[in-house]
Amino acid sequence: MGATDRSVLTQVLRPSRPAAIPVVTDRTERRAIVVELLIVGVLTFLFSALAAALSLIEAQLSGGIGNTTVALNPARSDLGWIDFARQLMSALRLFAIGGLGIYLLWRSGIGLQRVGLGRWAPSRDVPAGLGLAALIGLPGLALVAIARALGMNAHLIPSEADGVWWRWPILILIAIGNAAAEEIIVVAYFITRLRQLGAGENTSLAASSVLRGGYHLYQGVGAGLGNIVMGLVFGRFFQITSRVWPLVIAHAVIDIVAFVGYALLKDHLGWVG
Numbered sequence: 001m002g003a004t005d006r007s008v009l010t011q012v013l014r015p016s017r018p019a020a021i022p023v024v025t026d027r028t029e030r031r032a033i034v035v036e037l038l039i040v041g042v043l044t045f046l047f048s049a050l051a052a053a054l055s056l057i058e059a060q061l062s063g064g065i066g067n068t069t070v071a072l073n074p075a076r077s078d079l080g081w082i083d084f085a086r087q088l089m090s091a092l093r094l095f096a097i098g099g100l101g102i103y104l105l106w107r108s109g110i111g112l113q114r115v116g117l118g119r120w121a122p123s124r125d126v127p128a129g130l131g132l133a134a135l136i137g138l139p140g141l142a143l144v145a146i147a148r149a150l151g152m153n154a155h156l157i158p159s160e161a162d163g164v165w166w167r168w169p170i171l172i173l174i175a176i177g178n179a180a181a182e183e184i185i186v187v188a189y190f191i192t193r194l195r196q197l198g199a200g201e202n203t204s205l206a207a208s209s210v211l212r213g214g215y216h217l218y219q220g221v222g223a224g225l226g227n228i229v230m231g232l233v234f235g236r237f238f239q240i241t242s243r244v245w246p247l248v249i250a251h252a253v254i255d256i257v258a259f260v261g262y263a264l265l266k267d268h269l270g271w272v273g
Helices: 003-013 027-043 045-061 080-107 122-149 167-196 201-214 221-241 245-268
Strands: 069-071 155-157
Touching: 027 045, 027 080, 027 167, 045 167, 045 201, 045 221, 080 167, 122 221, 122 245, 167 201, 167 221, 167 245, 201 221, 221 245
Parallel strands: 069 155
Antiparallel strands: none
């Protein structure tokens, strides 16, 4: 490996802090950022991680996570139109969570372009997103099967397969909402705020990844570990490129394949359970 190659590798593994996001030194402003992080965490994924950990503990104490079934997108009512309304509300809430992260960063004076939330560029964001989806999604399927076989994961039911006409559009909307909420909050917002508090890039990456793995623990230890790996890849991509939209695209593609694919191929996916 030449000197140039080693230099590039070092920059990838240890990216420098972007000059556009300076460390906040004023004590009052730092305190405000910490309070904001706690409030956003309670309203979004920090409390979800705590709830997921409790669900995992409960499942383990009740016979093991491998003996439980988790429906990722269950029906919300026996009445079709109420189920539709509640599913739609759930999707809109996810977009609102992502919007909250964007608004808080913008309101604090951070240009959205600096944190990868400016205008998206399809010619480069879409290929990058699809590449990330393949990089994470294909090994993820293998991990699900292995974790399930070892009793480390619950039996996952990604979606209902009742054939209702609006089910697929809603599942796609929820998948995009999941992607927007998680990547904007857990990656762009969370890492940016930690940068402002002076956290190193590796520290903020680890914190973001553990948070991502934590709120998936209700699915099992395998899901938690798999999402930590996903968080490491996605978080480092953000730190290197300052782009979030490829992450949203990748996450949405992974979830759409899981949700809609399960509904279409349920009878051929016995290995999931």
